[in-house]
Amino acid sequence: MxxxxxxxxxxxxxxxxxxxxxxxxxxxxxxxxxxxxxxxxxxxxxxxxxxxxxxxxxxxxxxxxxxxxxxKEQVFEAAVEVAVTPALAASNAVGDGPLDGVGERLTRFLFGVWENPTTRAPLLAIVRSAFNNEAAAAVFRRLLVAQLMRRIAQQLDVPDAELRAELAAAQLVGVAMLRYVIKLEPLASVDVERIIERVAPVVQAHLTAP
Missing domain, CATH: 1.10.10.60 (Homeodomain-like)
Known part of the structure; x- marks a missing residue:
């Protein structure tokens, strides 16, 4: 052997x-x-x-x-980044037309991102996680608020542009939270066009009203 x-x-x-x-x-x-x-x-x-x-x-x-x-934080950021890239293009919604229509353009664009199954999953991950974890909240601020809303604010020729952009973001995130995360009825099931019709004027007011 x-x-x-x-x-x-x-x-x-x-x-x-x-x-x-x-x-x-x-x-x-x-x-x-x-x-x-x-x-x-x-x-x-x-x-x-x-x-x-x-x-x-x-x-x-x-x-x-x-x-x-x-x-894990780095995994999280990489996983949700797919939702951020198209969302950043929403800043173009401000510059692609007159300011009196920016509320509808921005609202329509962002709800289009939410309605797309490919980008909805990472957005759900961001929103659900950011509300109960500081590490995830930091990613949310860095990827969405800082990059997206600051870009929009820079294109607004109005006083308190950054505050206005953040208030518009709060309106859009709040509605999205109730529709896609909490799934509150009838908001969760109503046609997205009806939501845009109701929400866009409020977003417009946040961005451009005196």
Missing amino acids: TDASPHDAAAPRRRGRPSRTQTEAAPATRDRILDAAREEFSERGYEKTSVRGIAKAAGVDSALVHHYFGT
Whole structure:
């Protein structure tokens, strides 16, 4: 009987690191992790979501989640960023026409983002998580409020532009919260055009009224 050669068996993988096979699966694996993260954050909120839970939902080792994204906060930011990119284009709604129609343009654009299933999940994750966790709230402020509403404020030639933009944001986020998160009836089921018709004048007043 001869001793087995040390080359007959594969060297054990160092604990806490993804295997070469796992890392070679990128970017498909990375996208799968992000999809799982959006689902977990959307359903559970930031506080109740864990890296281990995300990894399990994605069918990967938790070390792989850390390998691609780092901390849970960094996973959260990467997961919800898909909603921010199109939302940032809402700032163009201010400059694409006269100020007397900006309320409807902005309201229509943002509810269009909410109505799109692709961007709704990460938005749900942001809103649900930001209300009970400071780390998630910081991401919300950084990605949405600072980038989106500040851009809009810069295009408004009115006094207190930043405050006005934030009040408009509060109006839109509040309605979205009741419709898509709390699902308060009949608001949750009514046609989105009726919501835009009612909300747009209020947003307009926040942005441009004396």
